[in-house]
Amino acid sequence: MKARGPIWKVAITTTTEAEEAATELLYSTFEIPVSSYTDVETKEVTVATYLAENPFVVPRSRGRLKAELQTRTVLHDGLQQIKSCGLNIGSGKISCQKVRREDWAESWKRHFKPIEINSALLIKPSWIKRRPKKGQAVIVLDPGLSFGTGQHPTTSFCLRQLASHATRNTQHGTSSFLDVGTGSGILAIAAAKLGFRPVDAFDFDPESVRIARENARQNGVLRKIHLTRRDVTKLPLRAKEKYNFICANLISTLLIAESRRILARLQPDGVLVLAGILANEFALVQRHYERFGLRLIASRVEKEWRSGAFQRMAKKISS
DSSP states (O other): OOOOSOEEEEEEEEOTTTHHHHHHHHHHHHOSOOEEEEOTTTOOEEEEEEESSOTTOOSSSTTHHHHHHHHHHHHHHHHHHHHHTTOOOTTOEEEEEEEOHHHHHHHHTTTOOOEEETTTEEEEOTTOOOOOOTTOEEEEOOOOTTOOSSOSHHHHHHHHHHHHHHHHHTTTTOOOEEEESOTTSHHHHHHHHHTOSSEEEEESOHHHHHHHHHHHHHTTOGGGEEEEEOOGGGSOSSOSOOEEEEEEEOOHHHHHHTHHHHHTTEEEEEEEEEEEEEGGGHHHHHHHHHTTTEEEEEEEEETTEEEEEEEEOSSOOOO
C-alpha cells in the first residue's frame, strides 16, 4: 500500500474508569473506530483515533480558527459531561499529533496478529508467514486508515456471520452480498473468497474505496468485487438489485435514518447484519428494524459494542 503523506493521531488521556466513555466520545465525534492502550506503570489510558487530515483545521485559512475551536470544544465539553456523571477522567488531556505513516504502520506490527474465523478464513498481515489449514481461505490485509482488519469486535462479528452463511448457502454460488460502508474492503474480500456472487461494496470516503481496491487486488479478487464510492443517504429508495446477505457496519443513527434505503436492497428471505452499534444503543436499533418485519437471529456483545444479524420474516410490517 502506497504511503500518502502523514496521518493525525487524536488522543484523550484518561483513566480505566472513564475509558469506555472517552472511547464513545471520540467515536461519536469523528465516526471512525477508536483504539486504546494502558500504560502499565502509570495506569493512564490513552484512547486514540487516526485521521487522514488534521481535524482541528480546515484547508482554507478562512474559518480555520473557528473550526479548531469548535472541534476542541466538542471534545472538552464531552469530557466535562463524563466527569459530571461521576467518572474520574484523570488529566483529560486532548492532543493532536502528526504521525508518519511508516511509524504508525510499524507500531501496528507489535500487536496485529493472525485471526481465524471458524475454519473458513485466515486473516493475516503480509509479514506473517503462517499457512492456512486445509480448506481455509486466506485474506492478506495490512492495517490502513480504514481500520478494517478483523480485529474490531464489529468487524469480527460480520466475518463470522458471513462464514456461517457461506457454509450453508454458497455451495452453488446462489448468495449475493452487499457491503455498506466497506472501509478496507475486508468483508467484500471475504465474501468473494467464500463464494458469494455477485459481491458489491461501497463507501462514502474515496480513500477507503482506494484502499479497498488495493486490498482486493492484493488478494486476487478485484474482478469479483464491484467497488464504488456512494453515499448511503443518497441511495434510491427503490433498488434494482436485491441481495441475499447485507452487512451495514455504520453508526446507529445512520442505520436508523437510512433503514428504508438499506432494506430496499434485501431479498425477502435475506440476512442483514448490523454492526458498529454501541451496546446501550442496540435495543433502539433492534426495535426500529423489527417494525419492518425483521427478527434478530444472532447477536454478540463485546466490550462496548453489540452487533446483530436479522432475517426478514414472510410478512413485512409497515412503520
